[in-house]
Every structure is written in C-alpha cells, then in structure tokens.
Amino acid sequence: MKRLSTxxxxxxxxxxxxxxxxxxxVVKIGVMNDMAGTYADLAGPGSVIAARMAVEDFGAExxxxxxxxxxxxxxxxxDVGSNVVRTWFDVDKVDxxxxxxxxxxxxxxxxxxxEKNKVFLISGAASSDLTGAKCSPNSVHWTYDTWSLANGTxxxxxKTGGDTWFFLTADYAFGHALERDTxxxxxxxxxxxVGRVRHPFPATDFSSFLLQAQASKAKIIGLANAxxxxxxAIKQAAEFGVVAGGQNLAGLLVFLTDVxxxxxxxxxxxxxxxxWYWDMNDANRAFAKKFAAANKGIHPSMVHAGVxxxxxxxxxxxxxxxxxxxxxxxxxxxxxMPTDDKLFGKGSIRQDGRKLHPMYLFEVKxxxxxxxxxxxxxxxxxxxxxxxxxxxxxGKCPLVKG
Amino acid sequence: xxxxxxxxxxxxLNGFGLWSEQIAFMALVAFLxxxxxxxxxxxxxxxxCFALFACAFNLLIGYVGLLSFGxxxxxxxxxxxxxxxxxxxxxxxxLAILTGTATAAVLGxxxxxxxxxxxxxxxxxxxxxxAQMMFFFALQAPFTxxxxxxxAVPRGVLFGLFDLSDQMTIYVFVVVLFLACFxxxxxxxxxxxxxxxxxxxxxxxRAISLGYKTDRYKLMAFVLSATLAGVAxxxxxxxxxxxxxxxxxxxxxxxxxxxxxxxxxxxxxxxAVGAFIIVAMQNYLAGFGQWxxxxxxxxxxxxxxxxxxxxxxxxxxxLRIRL
Numbered sequence: 183m184k185r186l187s188t189x190x191x192x193x194x195x196x197x198x199x200x201x202x203x204x205x206x207x208v209v210k211i212g213v214m215n216d217m218a219g220t221y222a223d224l225a226g227p228g229s230v231i232a233a234r235m236a237v238e239d240f241g242a243e244x245x246x247x248x249x250x251x252x253x254x255x256x257x258x259x260x261d262v263g264s265n266v267v268r269t270w271f272d273v274d275k276v277d278x279x280x281x282x283x284x285x286x287x288x289x290x291x292x293x294x295x296x297e298k299n300k301v302f303l304i305s306g307a308a309s310s311d312l313t314g315a316k317c318s319p320n321s322v323h324w325t326y327d328t329w330s331l332a333n334g335t336x337x338x339x340x341k342t343g344g345d346t347w348f349f350l351t352a353d354y355a356f357g358h359a360l361e362r363d364t365x366x367x368x369x370x371x372x373x374x375x376v377g378r379v380r381h382p383f384p385a386t387d388f389s390s391f392l393l394q395a396q397a398s399k400a401k402i403i404g405l406a407n408a409x410x411x412x413x414x415a416i417k418q419a420a421e422f423g424v425v426a427g428g429q430n431l432a433g434l435l436v437f438l439t440d441v442x443x444x445x446x447x448x449x450x451x452x453x454x455x456x457x458w459y460w461d462m463n464d465a466n467r468a469f470a471k472k473f474a475a476a477n478k479g480i481h482p483s484m485v486h487a488g489v490x491x492x493x494x495x496x497x498x499x500x501x502x503x504x505x506x507x508x509x510x511x512x513x514x515x516x517x518x519m520p521t522d523d524k525l526f527g528k529g530s531i532r533q534d535g536r537k538l539h540p541m542y543l544f545e546v547k548x549x550x551x552x553x554x555x556x557x558x559x560x561x562x563x564x565x566x567x568x569x570x571x572x573x574x575x576x577g578k579c580p581l582v583k584g
Numbered sequence: 585x586x587x588x589x590x591x592x593x594x595x596x597l598n599g600f601g602l603w604s605e606q607i608a609f610m611a612l613v614a615f616l617x618x619x620x621x622x623x624x625x626x627x628x629x630x631x632x633c634f635a636l637f638a639c640a641f642n643l644l645i646g647y648v649g650l651l652s653f654g655x656x657x658x659x660x661x662x663x664x665x666x667x668x669x670x671x672x673x674x675x676x677x678x679l680a681i682l683t684g685t686a687t688a689a690v691l692g693x694x695x696x697x698x699x700x701x702x703x704x705x706x707x708x709x710x711x712x713x714x715a716q717m718m719f720f721f722a723l724q725a726p727f728t729x730x731x732x733x734x735x736a737v738p739r740g741v742l743f744g745l746f747d748l749s750d751q752m753t754i755y756v757f758v759v760v761l762f763l764a765c766f767x768x769x770x771x772x773x774x775x776x777x778x779x780x781x782x783x784x785x786x787x788x789x790r791a792i793s794l795g796y797k798t799d800r801y802k803l804m805a806f807v808l809s810a811t812l813a814g815v816a817x818x819x820x821x822x823x824x825x826x827x828x829x830x831x832x833x834x835x836x837x838x839x840x841x842x843x844x845x846x847x848x849x850x851x852x853x854x855x856a857v858g859a860f861i862i863v864a865m866q867n868y869l870a871g872f873g874q875w876x877x878x879x880x881x882x883x884x885x886x887x888x889x890x891x892x893x894x895x896x897x898x899x900x901x902x903l904r905i906r907l
C-alpha cells in the first residue's frame with residue numbers, strides 16, 4: 183500500500199499538484215455492459231463512446247486529470263459481471279463502474295461497490311430497488327427506473343381508457359420490478375390487472391405467451407421486458423394479429439434503438455416513457471451527431487446520454503474533492519452539488535441516490551410523419567422532475583432517515 | 585471408453601502413491617502457495633472450485649466409464665443450498681458448505697438411482713433431463729431469486745475463528761479444502777472399491793459374473809461424485825458470494841466435460857489441469873467477448889482429434905509414468 187501511494191504521489195507530481203490524492207494517479211472508469219447480446223445496441227460499445235466524450239468535454243486533460251476508460255462485457259450474467267468488477271477493483275484499480283444494464287448484474291455490482299467502497303453510476307439498469315431497499319451510499323441511479331417508466335406510461339394509458347392489463351414479463355429482477363410498479367400504477371388509477379405470464383430471459387419465441395395474452399381479453403398487453411425481448415414480442419404480436427384484434431401493446435421500456443430495429447411501420451403509435459431523446463434541442467442534436475459519427479451511425483439512446491451525463495458529474499465531484507479514494511465521499515459530494523450538463527440540464531441527486539430530471543412520454547411517429555433518418559418520436563407529455571420519480575418516503579431506502 | 589482411459593500400469597498400493605504422483609502433488613502444492621503473489625486470488629479460487637468439480641466428475645467418467653451430462657445439477661444446487669443457508673439461515677461457512685454438500689449428495693442419490701439403470705447415451709440423456717428439470721425449478725422457485733440468483737452471500741467466520749472476508753484467509757481455506765478432497769478422490773480411486781469400479785469400467789458383464797453387485801458400486805460412485813461436486817459448488821458460492829443460474833445451466837455440465845477431456849480423462853491430475861486452463865482462458869480471453877466459446881470449441885475439437893488422452897494423459901504416456 184505504501185509503495186502504491188508513493189507511485190501515486192510521483193504520478194500526481196507529474197500531473198499537477200492539485201490532484202495529489204488520486205489513487206494511483208489515474209481516474210479509471212470501467213464501462214461494463216452487454217457488448218454483443220440483447221442490450222448491445224441500447225448500451226454496448228456506444229456507452230464507451232459516450233464516456234469518452236464526457237471525459238473530453240469535461241476537459242480532463244487540460245485540468246491535469248488523467249482519466250482512463252476500460253470496458254468489459256458482462257453477458258447479462260451476474261456471476262460474469264461480479265467477477266469482472268472484483269478484478270477491476272482489486273487488480274486494475276478501477277475507481278468507478280458505469281452503465282451496467284440488466285438489473286440482476288447491477289444489483290450484484292451494487293453490493294461489490296459498497297463492499298470495496300468504490301463508486302457505481304447506474305445508467306442502463308432499471309430496477310427501482312437500486313434506490314429502494316437495496317440503495318447504497320456508493321451508487322447513483324442516473325437515467326431512469328422501473329417506477330418512473332411505470333408511472334409515466336401506466337398513468338397515460340389508463341387515463342385514456344386502457345383499464346384492463348395483461349403482463350408479459352421477463353423473468354428476472356428487472357421484469358418483476360417493472361411489472362410490480364406498473365400494476366400498482368394501473369390499480370391506483372382504477373384499472374385492473376387480469377393476468378400475467380413470465381417468459382425466460384432472453385427469449386425468442388413468444389407465441390405461447392402471446393396466445394395467453396390474447397385469451398385474457400385484456401385491453402392492454404404490457405411488455406415488462408426490454409431490448410430484443412421487447413422487439414421480438416412486438417413483431418410476433420403483429421404476426422398474431424394482436425393489435426388488429428383490438429388489443430393494444432404498451433412497451434414499458436422501449437429504447438430508440440428498439441424503434442429503429444422494428445421500423446416505424448411496426449412500431450408506430452407505440453407509447454412509452456423515456457428520459458431523453460436526441461431530437462429535442464440543439465445541444466442534444468449536436469451530441470447525437472458527434473456520437474453517431476463515432477458509433478456506426480447509431481444514434482444515442484437515453485442510456486448513452488445517461489452515461490455521458492453521469493461521468494461529467496462524477497468528474498466534477500472529483501475536481502471539487504481533489505480525491506477519488508473514498509467512494510462514499512465522492513458520492514456524497516455528487517449529491518451535494520447540483521447537476522448541470524448539456525444533455526440533462528439542471529438537476530439534483532437525492533439522498534437515496536436517485537438522480538432527478540424530467541421524464542417524457544413519447545409516441546412513435548407514423549412513417550409519413552418521419553422527415554429524416556432517426557426522426558422517430560413526438561413528445562406527448564412532459565412529467566416534471568418532482569413527479570417523475572418515486573417519492574423518497576415510499577422507497578424504503580435505509581439511507582433516508584426519518 | 586476403454587482405449588482412452590487405459591492405464592500405463594497399476595501397481596499395488598503403498599498408501600502414498602507412486603513417486604511420479606508424489607512429485608506432481610508437491611508441484612501442485614508449491615504452485616498453490618506461490619501463485620497468489622502473481623495471480624489474482626479470486627481467479628485462483630475460481631479455478632480451484634472448477635478443478636475440484638472436474639476431479640469429482642472424472643471419478644465417474646474416468647474410473648467407472650459413466651458419462652454424466654447433468655453434473656451442473658449437483659454443482660448448482662449445492663451452491664444454492666449453501667448460499668441460502670449462509671444468507672437466510674445465517675449458518676457459519678462450515679455448516680453452509682455442509683448443507684450444500686448434503687443437498688448434492690441427496691440429489692446424487694435420487695438422480696443416480698434413476699440413471700444407473702441405463703448405459704451409454706441413455707445414461708447421459710437421463711442425467712441431462714434430470715438436470716434440466718431442476719434448472720427449470722431453480723429458474724422458477726422464489727428462494728433462488730430466478731435470474732438474480734442469491735446475491736451478497738456472507739462469507740462468514742470459519743469455526744468462529746477465521747474471518748473469510750479476508751482475501752488470503754479464504755484462499756487458504758479453499759486450497760486446504762481442495763487438497764483434502766483431491767486426496768480423498770485419490771484414495772477412492774486406488775482403494776479396493778476403486779479397483780472394482782475400474783473392473784466395471786473395463787467389462788461390466790465380467791464384474792457381474794465375478795459376483796459384484798455392479799449397480800450398487802455404480803450408485804455409490806455416482807453419489808460420491810455428486811457429493812464432491814457439491815463441495816465445489818458450495819465453495820464457489822461462498823467465494824463469489826453469489827449462487828446463480830449459470831451454475832445449474834446445462835452449459836456448466838458441458839464445461840466440466842471439456843475440462844476433464846482437455847486435461848486427461850482417467851488421470852488423477854488431468855481434470856485439475858484442464859480446469860485451470862479453461863478458467864484461465866475464459867479470464868484472459870474475456871476481451872474477445874462471445875468469441876471465447878468459439879475458441880473453446882475449437883480447442884475441444886483439436887484436443888479430441890490430436891491427443892485423445894488429454895494433456896496430462898499425453899505427458900504421462902510419453903514418460904511412461906502414472907499421473
């Protein structure tokens with residue numbers, strides 16, 4: 183340990199005296215997600231690009247901070263993910279893990295980051311447990327969560343007459359949380375849940391599940407899954423004539439890349455909630471242009487935007503603290519400072535680790551309405567930051583006192 | 585199976601093994617003592633768990649000639665039982681591992697008594713089917729946590745003395761446990777019981793005609809193999825503080841076959857060597873993402889085509905020694 187701090191000291195002298203406290207002289211960011219599977223498009227290599235853009239835009243080099251980015255594929259398996267993160271923390275001296283879609287992996291990383299006192303910035307994962315019962319002083323949940331999606335989409339649909347629901351749920355933490363949160367919103371608004379079926383994750387054949395959904399006669403089939411599971415279910419529902427038969431699909435978690443994969447013809451009219459869309463203002467468009475150029479033309483999803491924004495805020499907190507050694511302190515600093523970046527604007531982080539910003543209810547455009555590539559969404563409603571997320575008192579987070 | 589697993593010679597027992605085995609064992613112990621200075625201990629512990637798993641598997645395929653394709657059942661379910669005991673019931677690690685091991689033994693007894701009634705491909709298919717049934721159960725049962733697995737399993741304090749949350753303490757514990765089980769397997773293989781197993785492997789009809797109740801011997805070997813796989817699974821759950829679906833998935837059953845074949849079927853050290861190679865590959869080639877499985881497949885094909893005795897088998901054969 184002593185030798186390590188000597189090296190850190192020497193490296194810090196080279197980098198500039200202001201950052202003498204950075205462990206081993208380098209701020210190491212670990213981007214972990216699904217690089218080749220179901221969630222590769224909505225997070226994947228794009229998140230690494232977003233993190234790199236954040237480091238550049240923050241001007242780390244000019245400020246004398248040395249920032250390195252490493253990345254890994256967790257294959258959506260908690261054991262692979264926890265293995266990688268342990269190695270990162272113990273051997274590679276990674277200071278912060280970002281992104282980590284797939285809630286089961288995120289929950290595992292959440293525990294390890296707490297145990298090793300590092301920082302975990304969650305963008306891709308959705309389970310609202312991460313700021314609820316499982317909340318941690320070392321984690322910030324940035325982009326969205328199951329509660330906010332359920333709240334946005336569930337409210338809007340029940341209020342427009344979709345009052346009987348059948349859930350098609352991915353059988354793991356995220357799916358369960360999404361189903362539970364949406365069902366609560368539906369019932370609160372006077373709707374009824376008539377049935378549910380759980381499919382393995384990831385699944386390719388949804389026929390038996392869709393037949394059950396059809397037989398239920400529910401007005402709305404809620405898709406409590408994500409990524410390729412959602413797109414497969416939507417495509418197969420079209421083949422089964424689910425929508426033609428008078429039932430409607432509600433995608434509870436749909437990303438820009440999913441809509442792109444489905445095509446507007448299949449996806450049109452789909453209503454869902456997201457935190458960010460590239461075509462909403464000039465700053466977003468500029469970011470998207472630069473991002474797409476680096477990412478084979480694929481435009482950024484809200485997960486990518488969340489990675490960018492969370493990394494910027496993390497680096498700002500380090501700048502203020504002049505140290506990255508103590509994960510709890512860094513996160514406390516992040517909570518103390520108001521957030522402000524070009525993609526999410528001004529916001530804040532709550533005591534339970536929940537980042538607050540507005541959420542948006544989007545509807546997918548008809549093919550005739552789309553004017554240029556990736557022109558897919560129109561905004562139906564804006565849910566203000568103070569209503570977009572679960573009130574802290576309902577989360578049962580042990581960090582919140584009183 | 586006979587031509588793959590033929591032994592160079594089988595000499596009478598002296599209780600300590602042959603000189604070649606003694607040297608190899610010393611080398612193994614020396615390696616395990618020095619290794620944590622330059623290899624990440626968690627990785628070593630993972631390799632040791634898989635090495636034990638492969639050795640347990642080898643007991644069945646290498647010495648009885650039974651190819652079980654459902655060993656993930658014992659590995660994974662012992663992990664769940666151990667994790668559940670440690671986390672929910674608050675058992676200390678030694679009792680948690682015992683719980684996991686006992687679970688595997690019971691499952692081994694049930695699965696074994698069904699499967700040993702058939703030979704060859706039917707035996708493999710029955711074990712696979714049973715493992716898949718229990719996989720589905722693991723996916724759906726509430727206490728396993730589905731896709732989440734059982735997370736944040738406390739490592740606890742061994743015998744109330746050794747705090748296993750310390751990296752080196754748990755490493756020493758895993759090494760000692762591995763070596764103990766390894767020696768136990770060695771003892772089983774070269775006991776009179778083991779000689780009967782080998783007789784069954786070579787010619788079951790003849791063993792029956794000599795008056796051995798082969799079904800009982802096979803069942804006993806199956807239960808022993810399952811139990812030792814259970815030790816490996818339980819230990820892995822404590823090391824990673826996680827029991828997940830990966831451990832009960834059929835690919836895990838396939839992986840252990842690969843490890844054993846690569847290292848050398850029916851050799852004492854082969855499965856451990858195979859496990860270390862596969863775990864190292866998965867770790868150091870992780871940068872290639874899902875290509876790792878393709879590389880593994882290619883190695884498997886090359887291994888089966890070019891050196892069917894496996895790495896240790898080839899070395900032992902070339903040097904005319906027993907390893």
